[in-house]
Amino acid sequence: MATAEWKMAELGARSGVPVATIKFYQRENLLPSGERTGPNQALYGEAHLGRIRLIRALIEVGGLSIVAARQVLEAIDSERPLQETFEIAQHSVSEAIDPETLTTDALTHVDALMSGWHVSADNPGRLAAARVYDTFTGVGQVDAAGWFRRYAAAALLAAEADIDELDARAERAAKAEIVVVGTVLGDTLFSGLRRAAQEHVSALRYATPPAAEV
């Protein structure tokens, strides 16, 4: 693609990321080294700039840790089947949950929501949902079955949109990147849109008189 043409100072200036931080990302194997032209000289180009933007998106917007970001970047770079890249992305954004800490009640209720779905027992999302169920009841909330069911319907819509977007890309590299970016940024996007929608729905529902008072 583009040839490497800048030194690190310019890469820092173009990306807006401090040079010390770029060096840190290289040490952490998030960012490959530049094109070497001597023992202490190297050049960087558009590819590096794009990678830095991706790293920042994962970390700042998606909230990934350095370790999780490294895992998904490695998955993008690898030639693994797309399915595996998807799994790695899912595991990286989900914290590990020990199924032992969940009640069977929670798993039963969550599985009921997903009846008809093809989901493996160790899907991290299934465990995360069950944990929310336990937390919700542990905090004294009851009768939220309807809430959970409607969230499952919304999640299905989003997942279909995700997969359609994936289908729209042709090459493996593009697919792998959108799998990762979509998985990571999708959570952030949805939570933002939900907050906006909440304001809208509650405004509709509890409409204040025309001369609104705050």
Add this chain to the structure above:
Amino acid sequence: MATAEWKMAELGARSGVPVATIKFYQRENLLPSGERTGPNQALYGEAHLGRIRLIRALIEVGGLSIVAARQVLEAIDSERPLQETFEIAQHSVSEAIDPETLTTDALTHVDALMSGWHVSADNPGRLAAARVYDTFTGVGQVDAAGWFRRYAAAALLAAEADIDELDARAERAAKAEIVVVGTVLGDTLFSGLRRAAQEHVSALRYATPPAAEV
């Protein structure tokens, strides 16, 4: 309600939270002190246990910081109008975004998704969605308008479920708690369900032959 009847060691045992951590939560004003019976003696009861469970739910499952948790707990305890409690909960789970850092293009596109919605300009969700838009395009993804639109539809479903759940509670205290818990845990719930749904949809779409090979 229930009378205070345990000393801190038992509160720790019942909640599963180390005594040192409970003391830390008291110092941070997340948890009120026990019922004093002497200069260095105090008793705790069910109310404290419930509060500890709520604190852990917000921090561990919802991912809130100590500071954010304190804000929403104070909002629950206060006698503020529900609308304000809602706003505090929303702000606590959303990181602050400076609108100056967003492109007008992003805001225009996000507002187009929400045409017909009653959402104020400084709604934190609107800004968060716009940032995702900028990040998405900055990372080289294009033509994601359909993806965003379908996420907005899913978010609307979830928000309606949220508000219905709120309507189902009678007292202010119960409403305030579900506003907070729903806002905080709703994100976690949705992201879990979405991951499960992704596995389901992609399994449907790219069905492997009966004898599946991994």
Add this chain to the structure above:
DNA sequence: TTAGCATGGATAGTGTAACTATCTGATATA
């Protein structure tokens, strides 16, 4: 051609957040 600034890589240091451990004097308990 040489003075001086920049470079890449290694190493060490910083700031923040969320605990966790120790200490102290007082109180319950066997």
Add this chain to the structure above:
DNA sequence: TATATCAGATAGTTACACTATCCATGCTAA
């Protein structure tokens, strides 16, 4: 009365994501 436990104050720890300094070498302008 001897021992353990208590609440509260203070200090220490761990993990994380940078950030700063060093050093030997290379580029660069006078």
